[in-house]
Amino acid sequence: MGEVFLDRDVLSGEDEERLAALAAEVRELTEAMVHTRVSPAEAASVAAEVAALTARLNAARRDRPPYGTVGANGLDRQIANPVTGRLNPIAPPVNFEVCEDGIVRAEFTLPSVYEGPPTFVHGGVSAMIMDQVLGMAAAATGTPGMTATLETRYRRPTPLGVPLTVEAKASRVEGRKIYADGTICGPDGRVTVEASAMFIAPQIRPDAL
């Protein structure tokens, strides 16, 4: 099943594609779940079938989620991440692109499972997406870190079901601290959410090398 990286499995491209296809189906099931009004008997019957599929997947199980894929673009560690991981069915369908100028961006549309106020994206979901994109912008400086502070400002409600744009860029690096800023914009180009974050790069302990 591929190499091991930091005690995690690293997948082949083929394995990743097959599991991403499965994750996409589980996403559809999740969306169907929050909308269904089937009878109690049918819901119970589907639940039993889901449990049987869970058992089939657990028949061959990793100790930890896989951590990346070795491909043409090098090691991508995001494949099971809860915000952008293709292999993680809870992740919103956000595929970030890291541009040469250090800007990280994505276009995406959120379905109803991410709803907070009626017809709008949950504020916590927007914050989660901002943490991810700001962290990727920080990492694009060459100094990845863990979030130390995240400040999210909500300018107007973010609508579900329409194309949104998220963008972020690091503003400065001071020693182990990396600062980044970003926005989510609605289809009219107006900013709905602004965020700023500070990340701290881990100290590399000699015994970890």
Next chain:
Amino acid sequence: MGEVFLDRDVLSGEDEERLAALAAEVRELTEAMVHTRVSPAEAASVAAEVAALTARLNAARRDRPPYGTVGANGLDRQIANPVTGRLNPIAPPVNFEVCEDGIVRAEFTLPSVYEGPPTFVHGGVSAMIMDQVLGMAAAATGTPGMTATLETRYRRPTPLGVPLTVEAKASRVEGRKIYADGTICGPDGRVTVEASAMFIAPQIRPDAL
């Protein structure tokens, strides 16, 4: 299927229980998905079965997710919410309790689907949970609002797979602005995440009454 509230279906307790049981199974499937190392053929076979179950659930579909349940504790609007909704398979298993003193709290344990840095909760997931608990603390004042600002401070990594505590309380209400603060603590009682938020209560337009 029950009454309609703000164009949403309101479920009976029995319907809620049956759908919550189904959502719990979809959560297990999601967790199995990020750990599975079944063969490509088996993954494709399971994906086809998942698609068939999605079709069964979509055979009777609501236009919008259900919005609450009428029960002994009144209308609970959180049942399909992406952070705490029993009916939403992406929601972490966090069951908030609103105490009489206005404190909102929950004990919970997060599985690997919420992982950011290896073995730790994704910073964005912590922010998402804080937005929800702070919003509930704001609403407990009697003046619910939409998030205007959310500031999250990460004191130390939040571990996966161990009991965590989240707690929040409103600090003050100034006109339509409600302020709240909260924390996530690890099993040793030490704060891992602190957050503060300001919510703004919507203006009620006469034409909305």
